[in-house]
Amino acid sequence: MADxxxxxxxxxxxxxxxxxxLTMATVPAVRNNIxxxxxxxxxxxxxxxxxxIDRMDTAGVALLVELCSECRKKGCSFKVVNPDEMVRxxxxxxxxxxxxxxxxxx
Amino acid sequence: xxxxxxxxxxxxxxxxxxxxxILHSLSFHIPAHQIFVIMGVSGSxxxxxxxxxxxxxxxxxxxxxxxxxxxxSWKSGDWHxxxxxxxxxxxxxxxxxxxxxxxxxxxxxxxxTNLPREIITIMVEMKLHMVGLSGFxxxxxxxxxxxxRKRAGLARAIAMDPEILFVDEPSSGLxxxxxxxxxxxxxxxxxxxxxxxxxxxxxxxxxFKIGDYMIVMDGGRILASGTPDDVRKSNDRRVRxxxxxRADESxxxxxxxxxxxxxxxxxxxx
Numbered sequence: 001m002a003d004x005x006x007x008x009x010x011x012x013x014x015x016x017x018x019x020x021x022l023t024m025a026t027v028p029a030v031r032n033n034i035x036x037x038x039x040x041x042x043x044x045x046x047x048x049x050x051x052x053i054d055r056m057d058t059a060g061v062a063l064l065v066e067l068c069s070e071c072r073k074k075g076c077s078f079k080v081v082n083p084d085e086m087v088r089x090x091x092x093x094x095x096x097x098x099x100x101x102x103x104x105x106x
Numbered sequence: 107x108x109x110x111x112x113x114x115x116x117x118x119x120x121x122x123x124x125x126x127x128i129l130h131s132l133s134f135h136i137p138a139h140q141i142f143v144i145m146g147v148s149g150s151x152x153x154x155x156x157x158x159x160x161x162x163x164x165x166x167x168x169x170x171x172x173x174x175x176x177x178x179s180w181k182s183g184d185w186h187x188x189x190x191x192x193x194x195x196x197x198x199x200x201x202x203x204x205x206x207x208x209x210x211x212x213x214x215x216x217x218x219t220n221l222p223r224e225i226i227t228i229m230v231e232m233k234l235h236m237v238g239l240s241g242f243x244x245x246x247x248x249x250x251x252x253x254x255r256k257r258a259g260l261a262r263a264i265a266m267d268p269e270i271l272f273v274d275e276p277s278s279g280l281x282x283x284x285x286x287x288x289x290x291x292x293x294x295x296x297x298x299x300x301x302x303x304x305x306x307x308x309x310x311x312x313x314f315k316i317g318d319y320m321i322v323m324d325g326g327r328i329l330a331s332g333t334p335d336d337v338r339k340s341n342d343r344r345v346r347x348x349x350x351x352r353a354d355e356s357x358x359x360x361x362x363x364x365x366x367x368x369x370x371x372x373x374x375x376x
Contacts (some may be wrong), residue, residue, distance in 0.1 A: 024267065028220045057267045057299060059221055062228040076342050090297035 002026040004038035012044035014068075022060030031063055042075050047053035051095040061094045068099060107362035113138040113270065113302050114159065117172040121154050121163065121326075128154045130328045136319070141296055141303040143313045147348065152306045153274065157322070158195050158303065160272050161185050187221040188338065190218050193268035195372050197275045199259030201247040207234070211262045211312040217267065236291055239286065260282035260288070264295065270302045277309045285309070302320075310349065322348060 002020035016034060020026065039044070050056070064080055071078035080099045083091060091100060097104060112135035121129035129151050136142045157163040158170060167178030172188065201210045211230045215221055215261045221229070234240055239258040249257055256279055263271060264341070273292070277285040289312050295362045307313050312336045313320060322345050323330040329348075330340040336343070 023220050027225060028222060031222065031225070057217075058229055058232060059225060059267075062232060065228050065232075066224055067146045086298070089294075092262060093236070093298040095235060095296050096232075 002030050003035040003038060004030055006034075008039070008043065012042060014038060015017065015047045017052065018024070018047055020054055022050075022053050022056040022063065024057060024059040026071065027059045027063050029096045031066075037039050041070045041074070043074075043077070045077045048078075048080045049082050050080060050087050051084075053084070056090050058090065058094060060099045061091055064091075064099055065096065066091060072102050108109070109218055113173065114304075117169060117171075119155075119158065119165070119169045121151070121158065123154075127326065129158075132326075134328060134331055136302065136304060138302050139296065139300045140318035141292060141305060143317035143320040144304070144306045144323065145308065145310070145313050145320055145348070147308055148195065148321040150331055151326035152323050154326075156272065156304075156306045160192065161188065175369050184301055184334075190266070191262035191268060192270045192272060193266065195256070195263040195273045197256075197272070197278060198252075199247070199257075200256035201255060201259055201262065203247050205357070206244050206246055207239065207250070207258045207261075210247070211257065211265050212293045214262065214265045229265070230261075233265055236264070237261045238287060244268060253281065256280065267299050268301065270304065273303065273305045275307055275309075276305060277307065277312050285312065291315055297342075310351070324348070331360050 002018055002022060005017040005019075006014060006018075009013045016038070018030060022030060031042060046067065048067065053060075068078045078099075080086075088100065091097060113196060114136040116135065117133050119129055119132040120127060132155065144152045147190075154163065158165050159172075165178050167176055169175045175184070175229065199370065201207070202213070205213070208230050211233055215229060219226075223337070231240070231243065231261070237260050239254060239257050239261065242258070247258065250258060254297075256276075260273070260276070263273070271292075276287045276288050276292070280288065284304055292303050292305070293316055296346060301317075305316065306355055317334055319331075319333060320337055322329045322337060322340070326346050329342050330337045330345045338349070340346070340349075
């Protein structure tokens with residue numbers, strides 16, 4: 001199971017928090033929830049906070065790539081933050097470390 | 107290593123082709139989230155054992171337990187569930203020849219998951235990149251070299267991030283650099299996804315690089331088992347020969363060889 005939360009500040013920064021498993025079984029529902037929660041425009045930056053992910057597989061990484069791709073199309077910046085070591089390893093396995101930043105969330 | 111940590115347990119497994127016995131009372135266990143290597147020369151029985159573990163050769167009850175269940179009592183539905191949890195790379199890649207490389211990798215994801223097409227497309231490209239085949243998505247298997255087909259087969263085997271990955275001779279047909287890259291990928295799959303990897307190989311360098319546990323087989327029997335260090339320390343003559351890549355050169359076998367030649371010679375009437 002996985003939950004999704006979204007918050008947006010006045011400066012156009014949106015933060016997506018995903019909790020639980022981001023795996024083949026949960027990605028379809030998480031993706032639908034993200035689509036419902038995120039406004040189609042008005043965002044300058046999207047940050048995905050993975051601090052509360054219990055488990056992630058390559059379907060989860062693919063979802064992050066899809067979000068990144070949509071952000072790029074809209075000219076919006078995209079960052080993934082707070083991965084734990086296991087999540088970081090999965091992102092590294094896919095050779096997509098460029099999705100990560102070393103910054104934590106304030 | 108306790109049995110409770112084991113994902114596969116084999117006890118006293120015999121196997122036959124007709125009346126010919128191929129495996130002789132094999133017993134070992136495969137721990138979860140580790141790389142387990144089955145080593146041996148051609149004809150040692152390792153591929154027959156591999157076929158038992160993936161369900162291509164029937165196993166009698168009371169011999170092999172996977173996820174704590176006796177596979178000898180599994181019905182067709184149990185096997186189908188199991189096959190969704192494992193990935194298998196066969197020696198020749200075993201791709202569907204009428205489908206492109208991308209379609210081959212897409213197939214298990216499209217059939218067994220509810221993932222949307224866009225996510226599947228990204229995953230397929232990701233898996234191709236992992237095996238070093240970016241840009242070959244639209245090739246037909248016949249357009250690829252043997253080594254590339256093998257890597258495409260691996261991309262399909264890992265399409266679903268399987269819990270157990272079975273790999274038959276991963277290095278055969280690959281150049282040394284590509285083979286080393288494949289070893290690194292198997293290590294990364296274990297590290298990142300906690301995959302249990304079962305590798306059949308006769309490549310010593312690869313086996314000792316990636317293996318956490320291993321068995322050495324000869325004539326359908328296990329000659330040595332344990333960690334790579336345990337196997338390296340084995341005093342068994344045939345294990346030493348295998349590790350030192352020597353053909354059998356014991357006096358007894360040479361005598362048997364000479365005897366065979368003499369028998370053959372005596373059958374020819376002068």
